[in-house]
Amino acid sequence: MVSIRPGPVNVGGIQTPNHLLLAAGILGTTGASLARMLSYGAGAVVTKSIGPEPKDGHAGPCLAILDDGVLNAMGLPNPSKDFVEEISPLKGKPVIASIYGGNPEEFAMVAEWFRGSAAAIELNLSCPHAEGYGAAVGSDPHLVEACTLAVSRLGMPTWVKLTPNVTDITAIGKAAERGGASAIVAINTVKAMRISTGLRRPVLGNRYGGLSGKAIFPVAVRCVYELYESCHIPIIGCGGVSSADNVLEMMMAGAVAVEIGSAVYSDVRVFETIARTLYADDGVPAHDLVGCAHG
Ligand code: SIN
Numbered sequence: 001m002v003s004i005r006p007g008p009v010n011v012g013g014i015q016t017p018n019h020l021l022l023a024a025g026i027l028g029t030t031g032a033s034l035a036r037m038l039s040y041g042a043g044a045v046v047t048k049s050i051g052p053e054p055k056d057g058h059a060g061p062c063l064a065i066l067d068d069g070v071l072n073a074m075g076l077p078n079p080s081k082d083f084v085e086e087i088s089p090l091k092g093k094p095v096i097a098s099i100y101g102g103n104p105e106e107f108a109m110v111a112e113w114f115r116g117s118a119a120a121i122e123l124n125l126s127c128p129h130a131e132g133y134g135a136a137v138g139s140d141p142h143l144v145e146a147c148t149l150a151v152s153r154l155g156m157p158t159w160v161k162l163t164p165n166v167t168d169i170t171a172i173g174k175a176a177e178r179g180g181a182s183a184i185v186a187i188n189t190v191k192a193m194r195i196s197t198g199l200r201r202p203v204l205g206n207r208y209g210g211l212s213g214k215a216i217f218p219v220a221v222r223c224v225y226e227l228y229e230s231c232h233i234p235i236i237g238c239g240g241v242s243s244a245d246n247v248l249e250m251m252m253a254g255a256v257a258v259e260i261g262s263a264v265y266s267d268v269r270v271f272e273t274i275a276r277t278l279y280a281d282d283g284v285p286a287h288d289l290v291g292c293a294h295g
Contacts, residue, residue: 228254
């Protein structure tokens with residue numbers, strides 16, 4: 001397996017010590033857990049998504065661990081503006097605030113709360129099971145462009161996390177690019193469900209949820225590959241990454257870095273585990289690999 005030369009990386013307007021970032025929604029609800037993931041080798045960390053009003057989330061069960069993935073329908077639970085205090089002790093660290101809103105004005109308001117405390121903003125335009133938010137907004141290219149513009153014009157690095165649950169993800173990626181995004185994050189979870197044959201009812205309280213983990217890795221690679229052919233801004237690969245070889249594959253598809261989520265459930269030190277295999281002082285420069293699978 002090829003190795004990459006270690007060193008600082010410029011990812012969508014921020015500098016990180018490596019290519020391995022913590023994805024939104026995993027150990028991202030407190031400043032202490034985010035700090036812990038940085039100390040365990042994450043190059044940057046993305047918070048749980050924060051919205052314009054406090055939200056309790058969906059009725060449980062909210063999470064099901066499957067053979068090859070994780071099914072969740074948390075329902076965007078969050079304390080809203082109070083969360084800013086959680087990350088203020090991490091000022092100056094590579095902390096990215098994930099935010100959601102129902103329209104451009106709400107996105108701009110929530111992003112503004114994080115000015116000075118977050119290194120970048122990641123727009124959640126992709127949660128597949130939140131009425132009026134997430135993919136409900138992020139499936140419409142006009143809304144994606146307007147929400148992205150509302151945040152990018154504030155002057156903070158602006159990442160846009162896309163849903164795979166659309167016919168043409170490149171139309172959404174191009175809309176984010178037109179809105180001034182600094183990077184695209186691909187992908188959020190795949191809309192999915194399971195039914196308990198014993199109970200004869202859906203497993204999740206919300207019935208539908210989002211699938212993450214190894215099962216969706218091929219979907220994520222395909223989306224990154226398609227986006228690389230259509231967009232010019234950096235792409236951050238996300239979705240089922242759990243090994244150094246997965247990181248290389250994402251890079252070859254076109255990603256400049258990756259976000260890792262579900263793999264943290266089985267190895268809380270997954271960033272260090274992957275880095276041990278991924279990096280070597282005599283490795284190749286990462287930019288030699290980014291997009292190399294394209295003809
Ligand atoms: C949730 O809180 O329901 C998950 C968030 C997401 O899928 O973006």
